[in-house]
Amino acid sequence: MKRDVMSVRLWLPRIEVLGVVADTPGELVVRVRSSVRRPCCPDCGTPSGQAHDRRGNKVRDLEVSGRPTTLVWERRRMVCGPCGRRFAEEHPAFEGRVTARLARRLVQDARAMTVNAAAKRHRLSWRMVNALVVAYAGLVAGHRRRRRCRVLLVDETSIRKRHRYVTVLVNGDTGEVLAMVPHRSEAALSGFLAAQGHRWQKGVKVVVSDGSAAYAAAIAKRLGHARHILDRFHVIRWFAAGLTAVRRDVQRRPEGSKPAFDPAVFRARFLLMRRPDTLDADERSRLDALFEAHPRLKAAWEALGELHGLYLAKDRNGALEALDRFADIYGTGDIPEFSDVVDTFLAWHPQILDWHQAGRPSNGRIEGTNNLLQVLRRKAHGFTNYTNFEASGLLLT
Ligand SMILES: [Zn+2]
Incomplete structure (x- = not known):
């Protein structure tokens, strides 16, 4: 007599166990049927009692005691009396070849x-x-x-490094991914927005994007009523390029010298990018020594500080004051390398300066989303297919 025998309930509502087919250390197979007496016709809704056939459908369930468990569902095929429709019965516990649970x-x-x-x-x-x-x-x-989306974030990521891009759409209030659309073109974004319908489009009050002209065109076309803001991190990267260009020029030494660049300036490249309020006294004095030797570097660093001030300011007026101070430094500081920054700023100033009035939307939500995109980028090496990539993005948020 076996001494490790017990009976276990399946805990599936409206399912009856007919018998155990196999019970080995490697698997458990149980024959079951629905306890619903008269399944309804999918066409006319009449409960039907006539089964003309039964077939054993194999359905995988949660493991029992660590063994793969298969239910053999004696699924009835019915004929509807009033309308004559033949149909296979459905059961809420089953979703195709697996149980719902x-x-x-x-x-x-x-x-x-x-x-x-x-x-x-x-x-x-x-x-x-x-x-x-x-x-x-x-x-x-x-x-x-x-659901309504009040703040829409638009970003891009690649399914493979540097090619096959997707446009990622995120609800800025909840941080949830809404969709990941193949390509990063105007048509890709515009097509998604059109499919969402007019009412949904009207509900969008703020759109945050990077500096892509394709996205800007789609946003102007479909969401012209909303406030379009540039992602703060993106803008700050643009601004920082001015300081980097000055630093590269300042550190360059005459041809033939070794090393080819001034090591003190080169070594300070990360220090220069740090926020001034995070520097300790030692780092501050290192910078001061550099600035004494290279006034252009000092001007560039201060110019960048004022541009950061656009975002540190309490409101739009504060931002405009920071911008004035930047213009003074740019005008007198001998930093022509910032001309690209100025051009970019002029091209995008409404999308940069409206940030305060749009509720300062570059906050933790966007950082959280950027982190999510990092995870997706890493995961993307395992993806070859847009649909699977999108599913992963939807489930990660
Ligand atoms: Zn019927």
């Missing part, structure tokens, strides 16, 4: 690890788990896109 677990696991790891853990094929994850992500996307 296993499908939920697989999606959770795919979120925490990868589709591949989730498939391995449950000993299912990658194809099957991926299909479930993509279907679930589709439901999530539909739900998110129906």
Whole structure:
């Protein structure tokens, strides 16, 4: 007599166990059927009692005691009396070839690890788990896109490094990815916005994008009523390029000298980019020594500080004052390298200066989203397919 026998409930509502088919250390197979007596016709809704056939459908369930568990569902094929329609019965516990509860677990696991790891853990094929994850992500996307989006973030990322780009759309209030659309063109963004419909478009009050002209054109076309803001981190990178250009020129030494650049200036390249309020006394005096030797470097550093002041200011007026101070330094400081910065600023000044009035939308939400995009970029090396990449983006947020 075996001494490790017990009975276990399946805990699936409206399912009856008919018998155990196999119970080995490697697997558990259980024959089940629906306890719903009269399934309804999908056409006319009439409950039908006539089964003309039964077939055993194999459905994978959560593991029992660590063993892969398969339910053999005796699925009835019915004939509807009034309309004559033949149909296979449905059951809420089953979603195709897995139980609904296993499908939920697989999606959770795919979120925490990868589709591949989730498939391995449950000993299912990658194809099957991926299909479930993509279907679930589709439901999530539909739900998110129906809701109003007040602040829309538009960014780009690549599915493969430096080629095959996607446009990422994020709800700036919730941080949730709404969609990842192939390509980073005007047509890609414009097509998504058009598909969202007029009412949804009207609900968007602020759009944040990078400095792409393609995105700006799509935004002007579809979201002309909204305030268009440039992503703060993007603008700060543009500004910093002016200081970098000056630093490169200042550190250059006459041809033939060794080393070819002034090591004191070169070594300070990261220090120069730091926010002044984060410098300690020692770092501050290193900078002061450099500035004494290179007044152009000092002017460039101060100019960049005023540009940062655009964002540190309390409001638009404060930003305009910082801009005035920048203009003074630019006018007298002998830093022609900032002319590109000035041109870019002139081209985009409404999208930069409206930042305060748009509710200062460059905050933790965008940083969080940028971090998410980093994760996606890393994960992207495992993707060859836009749909799977989008599903991953939807489930990560
Ligand atoms: Zn019918």
